[in-house]
Structure formats: C-alpha cells, structure tokens
Amino acid sequence: MRYLPLIADDRSAMLATIGAATIDDLFVDVPAEARLDGPIADLPAHASELAVERHMGALARRNRAAGDGPFFLGAGAYRHHVPASVDHLIQRGEFLTAYTPYQPEIAQGTLQMLFEFQTQVARLFGTDVANASMYDGSTACWEAIVMARRITRRGKALLSTGLHPHYRSVARTMAKYTGDTLVDADPELVPGTDWADLAAAVDKDVSCVVVQYPDILGRIDDMSALASACQAAGALLIAVVTEPVALGVIKSPGEMGADIVVGEGQSIGVGLQFGGPYVGLFACKAKYVRQMPGRLCGETVDANGKRGFVLTLSTREQHIRREKATSNICTNSGLCALAFSIHMTLLGEAGLRGLASINHAGAHVAASRLADVPGVSVLNNGYFNEFTLLLPREARPVVHELAERDILGGVSLGRLYPGNAALANGLVVAVTETTTEADVAAFAAALKEVLA
Amino acid sequence: MTALNASGWRPEMNAGGADDSATFTGNRALMLEEPLIFEIGSTETTGVDFDSVVIGRPQVGNLYRDDPIGLPGLSEGETVRHYTRLSRQNYAIDLGLFPLGSCTMKHNPRLNEKVARMPGFADIHPLQPQETVQGALAVINELAIWLIKLTGMHGVAMTPKAGAHGELCGILCIKAALEARGEDRRVLLVPESAHGTNPATAAFAGFRVEDIPATPEGRVDLEALKARLGPDVAGVMITNPNTCGLFERDMKAISDAVHAAGGYVYCDGANFNAIVGKVRPGDLGVDAMHINLHKTFSTPHGGGGPGSGPVVLSEALAPFGPIPYAARYADGSFKLVEEESAGAEHPDTFGRMTAFHGQMGMFTRALTYMLSHGADGLKQVAEDAVLNANYILRSLDDVLEAPFGGSGPCMHEALFTDNGLAEGFSTLDIAKGIIDEGYHPMTVYFPLVVHGAMLIEPTETESKAVLDQFIGALRSVALRAKQGDPALKSAPHFAPRARLDETRAARNPILSWSEPAVAPGEPSLSELGGS
Numbered sequence: 004m005r006y007l008p009l010i011a012d013d014r015s016a017m018l019a020t021i022g023a024a025t026i027d028d029l030f031v032d033v034p035a036e037a038r039l040d041g042p043i044a045d046l047p048a049h050a051s052e053l054a055v056e057r058h059m060g061a062l063a064r065r066n067r068a069a070g071d072g073p074f075f076l077g078a079g080a081y082r083h084h085v086p087a088s089v090d091h092l093i094q095r096g097e098f099l100t101a102y103t104p105y106q107p108e109i110a111q112g113t114l115q116m117l118f119e120f121q122t123q124v125a126r127l128f129g130t131d132v133a134n135a136s137m138y139d140g141s142t143a144c145w146e147a148i149v150m151a152r153r154i155t156r157r158g159k160a161l162l163s164t165g166l167h168p169h170y171r172s173v174a175r176t177m178a179k180y181t182g183d184t185l186v187d188a189d190p191e192l193v194p195g196t197d198w199a200d201l202a203a204a205v206d207k208d209v210s211c212v213v214v215q216y217p218d219i220l221g222r223i224d225d226m227s228a229l230a231s232a233c234q235a236a237g238a239l240l241i242a243v244v245t246e247p248v249a250l251g252v253i254k255s256p257g258e259m260g261a262d263i264v265v266g267e268g269q270s271i272g273v274g275l276q277f278g279g280p281y282v283g284l285f286a287c288k289a290k291y292v293r294q295m296p297g298r299l300c301g302e303t304v305d306a307n308g309k310r311g312f313v314l315t316l317s318t319r320e321q322h323i324r325r326e327k328a329t330s331n332i333c334t335n336s337g338l339c340a341l342a343f344s345i346h347m348t349l350l351g352e353a354g355l356r357g358l359a360s361i362n363h364a365g366a367h368v369a370a371s372r373l374a375d376v377p378g379v380s381v382l383n384n385g386y387f388n389e390f391t392l393l394l395p396r397e398a399r400p401v402v403h404e405l406a407e408r409d410i411l412g413g414v415s416l417g418r419l420y421p422g423n424a425a426l427a428n429g430l431v432v433a434v435t436e437t438t439t440e441a442d443v444a445a446f447a448a449a450l451k452e453v454l455a
Numbered sequence: 456m457t458a459l460n461a462s463g464w465r466p467e468m469n470a471g472g473a474d475d476s477a478t479f480t481g482n483r484a485l486m487l488e489e490p491l492i493f494e495i496g497s498t499e500t501t502g503v504d505f506d507s508v509v510i511g512r513p514q515v516g517n518l519y520r521d522d523p524i525g526l527p528g529l530s531e532g533e534t535v536r537h538y539t540r541l542s543r544q545n546y547a548i549d550l551g552l553f554p555l556g557s558c559t560m561k562h563n564p565r566l567n568e569k570v571a572r573m574p575g576f577a578d579i580h581p582l583q584p585q586e587t588v589q590g591a592l593a594v595i596n597e598l599a600i601w602l603i604k605l606t607g608m609h610g611v612a613m614t615p616k617a618g619a620h621g622e623l624c625g626i627l628c629i630k631a632a633l634e635a636r637g638e639d640r641r642v643l644l645v646p647e648s649a650h651g652t653n654p655a656t657a658a659f660a661g662f663r664v665e666d667i668p669a670t671p672e673g674r675v676d677l678e679a680l681k682a683r684l685g686p687d688v689a690g691v692m693i694t695n696p697n698t699c700g701l702f703e704r705d706m707k708a709i710s711d712a713v714h715a716a717g718g719y720v721y722c723d724g725a726n727f728n729a730i731v732g733k734v735r736p737g738d739l740g741v742d743a744m745h746i747n748l749h750k751t752f753s754t755p756h757g758g759g760g761p762g763s764g765p766v767v768l769s770e771a772l773a774p775f776g777p778i779p780y781a782a783r784y785a786d787g788s789f790k791l792v793e794e795e796s797a798g799a800e801h802p803d804t805f806g807r808m809t810a811f812h813g814q815m816g817m818f819t820r821a822l823t824y825m826l827s828h829g830a831d832g833l834k835q836v837a838e839d840a841v842l843n844a845n846y847i848l849r850s851l852d853d854v855l856e857a858p859f860g861g862s863g864p865c866m867h868e869a870l871f872t873d874n875g876l877a878e879g880f881s882t883l884d885i886a887k888g889i890i891d892e893g894y895h896p897m898t899v900y901f902p903l904v905v906h907g908a909m910l911i912e913p914t915e916t917e918s919k920a921v922l923d924q925f926i927g928a929l930r931s932v933a934l935r936a937k938q939g940d941p942a943l944k945s946a947p948h949f950a951p952r953a954r955l956d957e958t959r960a961a962r963n964p965i966l967s968w969s970e971p972a973v974a975p976g977e978p979s980l981s982e983l984g985g986s
Contacts (some may be wrong), residue, residue, distance in 0.1 A: 351528015
C-alpha cells in the first residue's frame with residue numbers, strides 16, 4: 004500500500020519492543036464481539052493510483068463544467084477567473100499540510116497570512132476588525148445573529164426578504180432549537196428592497212436586522228437610514244455580502260453604518276466546487292470584538308523583540324471556555340482564506356475596482372440583450388453583476404430547456420422558493436468577467452427559442 | 456495612495472535580539488524575513504490584467520464607492536515570492552512528523568489534490584440543474600455508502616462543514632427526535648476529557664451540560680453514568696477511542712443504559728482512524744457520530760481548515776437528518792432532496808444547516824483516499840496507527856510518566872504527563888524544546904484530566920526510522936527537562952521566532968494592520984508591537 008511505510012519486519016520488531024505477540028493484542032480493549040475478523044465485506048480492495056484516477060475521472064466527466072459553455076449562475080456562488088498563481092501557492096505543502104497555528108514559533112507563515120487576511124476583509128467591508136474565517140456565508144450569518152443576541156440580550160431578529168433563502172433556512176433551523184424569534188418572509192418581485200419597512204419595524208425587542216447587499220434578486224440600496232433606525236432602537240444592523248467583488252464598485256456596509264458584516268468569500272480565489280469548501284467572512288466594529296466567534300490572529304512580539312503573530316482572545320473559544328464559548332466552531336476555512344487573500348493581493352485596490360467595473364458593465368450589456376427577448380423584462384432598478392429577469396412563464400422548466408441546449412442560464416426562483424407561485428417566473432442571472440459576448444448572444448438566442 | 460512603506464522591510468525592525476546575526480537585512484541565509492503586504496504593496500500595483508477596460512462611472516448612483524479602500528496589490532512575481540517566503544515559516548506534515556494528538560496529521564496523498572481539481576468537480580455550481588451534475592451527486596452518494604458500511608450505521612448526513620458542525624448536526628437530530636416523542640429533555644452528559652467542542656456544541660444547541668466522571672483508568676465511569684441517567688437526560692456525548700487514547704471498553708453497556716433510560720448516544724468520531732475497518736460504531740449502539748474527513752480520511756488541514764464532518768446516524772435518528780442530500784433512484788439517476796421534495800421524501804428533517812451540499816472538495820479527496828486504500832488498506836491503516844502509537848508509548852514510558860500505561864495498550868495516541876520534571880519545568884518547555892529538534896510538538900495540556908498532558912499521535916504514515924529518531928529526540932528533551940537544563944526555558948532557539956508574548960497580544964489586541972504613526976524611515980520600537 005503506497006501510503007504505508009511499515010514493512011513486515013518493522014511490525015515484528017515493534018511488536019517485540021511493545022511486548023505484544025500480535026497486532027490484535029493491541030486491540031484487546033475492544034470487546035471480542037465488536038471486533039471484525041477480516042476486511043469489511045462488499046467494499047472493494049485497494050487500488051492503484053491509475054485505477055482510482057480513471058474511476059474519479061469518469062465521474063467528473065458526468066458533470067457539465069461551468070467553463071464548458073455559456074454559464075450564468077450566481078445566487079450565492081460566483082464563477083470568477085482565479086489566477087494560476089493562487090492555486091499554485093495554496094498547494095505549497097507548508098500551507099496545505101500545516102495544522103491550526105497552535106505553536107506560533109513555527110507557524111508564522113499561516114499567522115501572518117491570517118493577519119493580512121483579517122485586514123483585507125475589514126477594509127473591504129469597511130469595518131474595524133475581521134476574524135480568521137468561518138465555514139461559509141450561511142453559517143457566518145447565523146453566528147452574527149447569535150452574537151447580536153449576546154450583545155443586546157434580545158432574542159428577536161428581523162430578516163430582510165432579500166436574504167438568500169438558504170441562509171434564512173439555516174437561521175430557521177437553528178432558531179427552532181435555540182428559542183430565538185425570527186421574523187422573515189419570501190421576497191416580492193418589486194424593483195426595490197424592503198429596508199424602509201424594516202427601519203419602521205425595528206423596535207426595542209429587536210436584537211438585529213439582517214439585510215443582504217446585493218440581495219438575492221441582485222438589488223442594491225443605501226442602508227444608512229436603516230443603520231440609523233437600528234441604532235436608535237438599540238438593535239444591530241447585520242449586512243450579508245455574498246458577492247464581495249461588488250465592493251470594488253459599491254460602498255461597503257461598514258461605511259453605511261452596519262455593525263456586523265458577514266459574507267461568503269468564495270468569489271475571490273476559491274472557485275465554485277459545487278458549494279464547498281467556501282470561506283465565511285466575519286467582521287464587525289471594534290467594540291464588539293470580544294463577542295466574536297471564531298479564531299482571531301493578533302500582533303505581538305517574541306522574546307527577542309521581533310514582531311510576530313499569535314492566535315489571540317481565545318478565552319472566547321471552545322477549547323478554553325467549553326460550554327461558555329461564543330461558538331462551537333473549531334476548524335475554520337484557513338486554506339480558502341489563504342486563496343482569498345492571495346487573489347486579493349494579486350488584484351490590489353486597482354485590480355479589484357477594475358474587476359468589479361467589468362462585471363458591472365458586462366451585466367448591464369447582458370441585461371439589455373436579454374430584455375430584448377420578447378416577453379422578458381428586467382426587475383431591478385440598480386444592480387451589480389446579477390439581476391432578476393421576469394419571464395412570461397415559469398422559469399424552472401425554462402432553465403432545464405436551456406440546459407438541453409447547453410446553456411446554464413441562471414437560477415430560477417422556483418428552485419430557491421419552491422411552492423411560491425408569485426415568484427415562479429423569476430430567473431436570477433449573474434454575469435462576470437468570464438462571460439463572453441458570444442455567451443450572452445447564445446443565451447439570448449436560446450431563451451428566445453425556448454420562450455417562443 | 457502611494458506605497459505604504461516605500462523603504463520596505465527595515466533592518467532595524469529585527470534588531471535587539473540576543474541571538475541576532477549581524478546581517479544588514481535581518482535575514483539569515485535561507486531564513487528570510489518578510490514584511491506585510493501593507494508594507495510592500497501599493498494600491499496602484501496589480502498582478503492581474505483584464506481584456507477590457509471600462510470607461511465611465513458605474514450605474515449605481517450614490518452607492519458608488521468613492522473613498523479609498525486601502526487594499527495593496529503586488530505584481531505576480533512579488534505575490535509568489537511573498538507567499539513562498541511566508542510558507543517557509545511554517546512547519547507541515549510534508550516536512551516531518553507532526554505528532555499532534557487527536558488532530559491526526561497524516562500524509563495527504565497528492566492524487567486527492569489532482570482529483571479535486573478536475574474541472575468536472577472544481578468548476579460546477581451548487582445550483583446547476585441536477586441533470587448536469589450527476590457525477591457530483593454520484594460522488595456524494597458513493598462516499599456516503601462507504602461511510603455507512605465502514606461504521607455499520609443506517610444513514611449519513613453529508614452537509615456538515617467540519618467536526619464541530621457535525622456535532623451540531625448530531626445534537627440537532629437528537630433534539631428533533633425528542634421533540635417527535637414529545638419529550639423535553641434538557642441535559643447532555645459529557646466527560647471532562649471531551650474536546651471543548653462537545654460542551655460548546657451542546658450549549659450552542661440549547662442543552663445544559665453536565666460532567667460524567669472518569670475512572671482512575673481514564674475511561675467513562677459506567678456506574679456513575681447509570682446513576683445520573685433519568686428523564687431529564689437527552690443523551691451522552693462520548694469520544695471513542697477517547698482523548699486519553701483509550702478505547703471505551705464499556706461502550707456497548709453505556710449505549711444500552713442510555714437507551715434504556717430514553718436517551719441517545721452521540722459519539723465524537725475524531726479518533727475513528729484508530730478503529731476504521733476494525734470496529735463498527737454501529738455495533739456498539741451509537742446513534743450519531745461525526746467523521747472528520749480531514750483526519751481519518753487524509754483531506755488537508757490547510758493551516759486550520761477547511762474540514763468536513765459527515766455524521767453517520769442510527770435508524771432512530773436518520774429520519775431527522777438535514778437536507779439537502781443526494782438520493783439514488785432505481786433508474787440509476789441521482790437527485791437532491793431539497794426543501795421542495797423533503798415533504799414527501801424526508802418529512803421529519805430538522806432542516807438545512809448550510810447553504811449548499813457540504814464540502815464537495817473534501818468529498819472527492821476522501822473518496823479518492825478510500826478507493827486507494829480499499830477495505831483491506833483501511834484496516835491496515837488502523838492497525839499501523841495503533842502499532843506506531845504503542846511503540847512510542849513503550850519506548851518512552853521509562854522517561855515520561857504514562858498515566859494509563861499500566862492498564863494496557865493505547866489506541867492511536869500515547870498520553871504522558873509532566874510528573875517528574877525538574878522544579879519550574881513544564882510540558883510547555885518540552886514542547887518548545889522539541890521544536891528545536893525539528894518537530895512540531897505534540898498536543899499539550901489536553902486532555903484536561905491529567906497534569907501537563909502530552910498527547911502524541913504519530914499516525915500510520917510514519918516509518919519506524921522516523922519514529923526511532925523522534926523517540927530519541929523526545930527522550931533527550933525530556934531528560935533535559937528532568938535535569939533542569941536552563942537552555943530549555945528559552946527554547947526554541949532555532950525557529951523563525953522565539954517564544955511569543957501571548958499576554959501582550961490579548962491585553963492590547965492588534966487584529967489588523969494600520970499605518971505606523973511615525974513617518975517611514977524613522978522606525979521606533981513601539982512599532983514592533985504597534986502599540
């Protein structure tokens with residue numbers, strides 16, 4: 004077996020040192036009736052690298068890769084070009100095969116990277132501090148709601164109807180068992196957000212208001228007034244960003260007064276990967292830092308006075324505080340945070356703004372081409388790189404008919420909100436720098452054909 | 456904005472160390488100091504070119520981001536160099552033995568990486584029409600079947616993103632099952648030796664946590680546990696093999712007692728690598744157990760994640776597992792059971808616990824690992840892991856105290872204490888001393904049930920020669936600690952950094968970079984700490 008270095012002579016010599024006759028003597032604490040005699044039946048035996056690669060390759064070929072043709076999906080996961088150096092660097096063994104940096108003297112590479120990542124995320128979001136990552140945007144969103152409960156000692160959260168329905172589902176699952184109250188509903192197919200309604204509804208029982216920006220239908224809005232309303236009521240404003248590239252064009256939530264900003268970092272450096280692993284971003288105002296979940300990297304000095312970095316404020320965390328911790332999170336998404344950070348370093352501010360402008364401009368061109376298809380209109384007034392099309396019939400079957408023509412034409416609201424007939428004709432379409440003019444033309448032509 | 460620090464790394468910033476070499480740069484040959492990107496980059500620099508340039512202001516009205524963001528860029532070459540230099544300040548399993556107990560740092564096969572990057576896996580969107588991702592759903596299903604067969608359980612929840620998220624999944628299943636029975640049981644029993652995630656998870660899900668006492672042999676006290684069971688107890692969370700590296704001999708009796716009292720058994724499967732292919736938790740009465748794919752099944756830890764924590768479930772709990780999941784139909788096709796179809800196919804689900812379908816990038820790696828080993832190879836994995844750990848236990852128990860060594864063999868990890876060290880010397884000094892010998896230290900001060908714990912897990916991917924050298928090195932460091940060698944108190948001496956001031960970091964947290972208060976070219980000592 005190519006991964007196991009011991010040979011028979013080693014095993015014999017080691018057993019002799021231990022003072023055991025056979026390997027099974029080492030499993031003596033396992034009750035005999037629970038011990039298996041041979042390898043588990045009906046599972047295959049070991050296989051060569053070549054054979055395994057063939058098997059997995061065949062499975063991979065049964066998927067239509069996004070890059071194989073026109074592709075317009077978003078709704079929480081975005082296809083962007085990832086520079087070659089990103090994947091090369093994250094595969095360096097010293098990053099790939101390191102553990103959580105518990106021994107800082109020999110983990111400065113990971114720690115400095117995390118310090119840089121935290122700073123990048125905080126600046127992108129317009130906040131004071133960010134942590135060293137969460138699992139993904141959806142779990143970061145729930146952790147933010149829990150954090151707001153801890154800070155305000157109130158148990159009622161208002162969720163904008165524009166919040167990603169899966170993020171909302173995660174929150175609903177958890178709230179069912181924690182006793183938190185959530186006020187939530189499906190969105191309506193209108194051009195604007197529900198933020199003015201939320202500002203009117205926030206009161207002294209509310210711990211937080213959660214808005215997504217851009218929202219699930221691609222809409223963007225100014226959250227300053229909502230932030231003021233929250234502040235007046237003693238509630239926190241939580242902003243969720245599922246497409247961080249947008250913040251190269253539009254104002255950050257922090258600049259508009261959000262208290263906690265969480266997000267999905269997948270679109271920078273990570274890739275689609277069928278939904279995971281992704282990287283949850285978590286940032287907030289400095290005054291709330293001791294209530295944050297997850298790991299934090301901080302600057303300090305070593306015994307010789309040299310600058311160095313360590314994991315810090317760990318008295319918030321489960322390995323110290325156990326049942327009194329701010330969260331149960333342990334493993335986070337370090338390697339994806341590294342990919343995010345490298346990609347962001349390659350972009351720099353100039354590159355990020357350029358990338359965001361191309362996405363935005365491309366989306367406008369695509370929206371106008373698609374709105375030329377008879378019966379099709381664009382819902383949004385404003386958007387970044389994603390918008391909602393209103394089709395003359397149910398969007399869900401249209402998506403399948405487009406797929407038959409090898410066009411992956413967006414995410415139907417029927418998939419996201421099954422059973423809500425009022426939303427059934429909506430189709431969420433995302434455009435990035437990877438989308439070509441030919442892709443848009445092919446999409447428009449196929450849509451016209453399917454709808455005819 | 457101009458360069459944040461035009462002069463780059465300043466040699467003065469490295470001055471002052473007792474053992475500093477007198478180089479102009481502060482570097483020492485291959486040991487290269489590296490500044491932060493904020494000190495070497497500029498907001499004008501970029502390492503990315505685009506095919507087009509957009510002229511004109513975006514159509515976003517007053518939402519346009521006018522103000523500087525403060526994100527420095529580097530050219531591609533500078534970027535590669537920055538991260539390559541940083542990487543060289545890390546220890547990693549690719550460099551040597553990484554005996555971190557309970558964390559299972561084993562070799563990460565590179566075929567796994569190659570497979571995960573196949574475009575058919577890496578470049579597919581979670582919401583693509585299901586007919587376009589049949590291969591991906593087949594992978595999830597095939598991995599699920601492996602996990603079910605290896606554990607002898609009834610079903611598996613694939614979506615949890617890491618071990619602690621898997622614990623949450625299992626505990627929510629228990630909550631949902633109790634609710635379905637109309638019972639409101641509020642207490643979960645957790646041994647003191649448990650990972651911190653266990654009590655934290657129980658509390659996160661709204662349970663009250665109570666300790667289970669341990670026997671002098673380091674195992675769950677069955678009689679004390681039985682005495683505590685009752686109508687308020689929802690269940691137990693037990694790690695098996697436990698964090699002392701011991702198999703819980705009474706596991707079946709524990710399960711039977713908990714079931715008889717109406718509770719459920721959660722097993723923390725972090726140490727499944729010790730028994731994979733040898734013992735099936737399903738045969739021991741377990742109701743739910745998470746499996747860390749990044750431990751037992753070799754997916755990379757990546758400096759802290761991502762993990763992946765599928766949860767195998769008993770017949771009693773499987774109906775409550777989360778959505779979505781990949782189901783196989785009679786015609787050989789696969790379908791995701793999501794919110795829409797859950798009502799008909801999985802009506803008792805507790806719901807969704809993450810946005811999409813779990814850690815697909817880890818599923819492809821773990822399945823690749825399983826197919827490579829096969830059922831026979833996985834059994835050998837457990838046997839060699841246990842053999843290696845016992846070899847370490849018996850090769851060092853004359854110089855370090857093995858608190859449970861007298862009661863028999865260990866499983867995949869060997870536990871020692873700091874008893875017998877010289878006055879003023881502790882486990883920490885041994886850990887820092889072993890760094891100078893070229894190793895990552897063992898897990899220290901965990902589990903909490905013994906004094907100054909040192910938990911050593913070699914894993915099956917280390918050769919006898921590597922173990923022999925490590926044993927020699929640890930013996931040497933342990934003897935120095937027993938003799939009170941003062942040089943050990945200031946170890947490590949040869950690492951990129953000496954011991955770091957963690958108190959200072961926590962007392963005055965500096966969690967992001969800000970521009971130094973003094974002008975470039977006039978560094979002050981206060982800059983070193985930024986305070």
